[in-house]
Amino acid sequence: MKVLILADVGQGGNNWYHIGDEAMFLRNYNVIKKHYSNSQITLLSRSKSRQGLDIKEEINDLFPRGCVGRLILFISLCVQFLSYHTLHLFLKSKVGEMAKLINRHDLLLISGGGNLNSLFPAYLYNRTIILLLAKMLDKPVIATGQTIGPISNLRDSLLIKIILRHIDRFVLRDRKFSISTIPKSNQYRKRISFSVDDAYFLEYMSDLDISGVVTMGTFNIGISLRDWDSDDLYAKVLLALNHLAKNSGKKLKIYLIPHIFDKDNRCDLEKMRNIFVGKIDCEIVPITYQIISESPSGRPEEVVHALTGLMDIVISSRYHGIIFALSQNIPVVGVYENDYYRAKTEGAFDWINSDTIKKLSIDLNRFSGNGLSIVFLGALKNIDLLKKELVRSNKELLVHKDDIPNLLKALCFWSKK
Template structure:
């Protein structure tokens, strides 16, 4: 009998703005399930009509978590109560459709993400609610490719810990998240990689002529004008040292129209550079993955350009601006044997040119190292999704 699975990722194009990495993890999960015979997927999205069309799935709207923490706690209680007593919520509450989708499903999959953090409490509550609904309806829960924390207050820690404990299996995409969950006493854990690591698996070109750049407007506690100036110097050094064309791709940006999101930062950096540069507008996740995988070098403060690039052996510089981005970028690089971390304070200190020179000199070693690691990582990722499919009763 075919399985019907509800999948939540942080998806939905809002006001024309797409987040490539968030969409990529959801897309990778849907692809992996379909490859194992699970073709009936209902996504949970902020813009369900758009997501349904983008992925050829059914979709329902997210439950939503406005207000204070007390408001969210109260709403969580009422949402869970509505599983057996619909009158606990207003008749037009979007949670009813989510409950109905899970009731009619064979299980819940929480696709990869880095939003189980006190930085984004509404994402924690959304996932905690879906997990509790599934448990109340006796549906299996699987959680894949997560970063946990590192910033978690006591109340959010309790919510996340309870959610993870309710799952059949939990995949964690970097060692620090795994270690944190082990300290919580959880035993259903598997060390994985990011779900979208092999979203695109085409052969890597033997030679490439561009360096792909994706930088976010978020710069932590640093001065944005100073970061813009330092990035311009860094990228001019890339162009001078390697002869590569500098190509910008916004991982959070507009599908059309004026610059917003990362594109604003890109415009500022380009204006400060001496070298010429080109912009490729965001379209979809596979375009972003293909661009990163096909680059000769990647420079990024965004996470997913790194995720896409390192399995292909692309020399990559990750620029963390705080503890959260540091955990993610260090994990993504380390999973495939790279260490090109350039924290924002080191960028501002002018240490980037030396790192560019080292990575470029080691590019053949980096590529051969990835060629050794990637097949094992790909096989482990495939086995992980076989395990998830089996949890839902599908043949792997």
């Protein structure tokens, strides 16, 4: 069986890398290879990747990068969609190249992410174009691990409706925010199901040995904060961490774990270093590009996932920093500052069947530094209870481990090899 996976993966300039998108793709790749070992996979990616997997071919983005170019393509394709037999008019264009690529495969799988919204319209156009092409060619399409919204205009709302009307299966990873953006009509909701994030049950490609990176015998705190524009947000976290270092009664060690990074250690890590190193009374270890990317024992997303699992507690504004912690029974304080990240953060916590855990989803606009200090210290003092709650809840979530393979099996054309 031939599978085309569309995933927002690949290296950007200066070896720029996004851990969360890679982890979602890797889990979907592993699922397909585990259940359908003879399948042939083609990866349609953002840019050149460092996969090193059993992938037949990798195709980098064929379409224009900007919103305007993709919008023109979308309008043109809508005209074609009204008349299937005129598709040959596009065969020498970029759309034609994409159509040929899709036509060589039996299934299109759109790997998860939070980019179907008005904040990143180019991604929305891209996925709509590819979906319409696949349906013109009568190919089944599944989208997994998705978040929808925010949607701020009628054009983008129309695109979401087009996707939901024509896709075969659409899996939402949050159960409240995304569904509130979708019309209540059954024609838009009948193909929707809900499951945890694609990376929640991430399995490693090989055994990892990163024990030399993390010190045992200290209370280890993982910090994964995105590159905020506001220094006030960092100041609140800094104040709370200083309070924790002085009042916890434990020997703390802080690990700065980036989820977007490059070979010069900019992006997430540069800002966290500037804010925290030398300003908290405990040892701070930046997890650099060299540690993440040059580990001989694992892929970058596996290394970050494994490092997160060695923490005693995590503080994260990164969605997959939260997912990596929750899924490994590591208590996490999730912090956010706007509606987009609120939806992602609360969507992750919503899967945990524990009010105690859910209270650790924090709106930074509603907390002072002192208020955040109380949250951090309370989480540390109740660490054993929080871990027990996560162990119990994650046992309940095991029912979702086979959601993606079950969706694949539900397609009548698919036969297990």
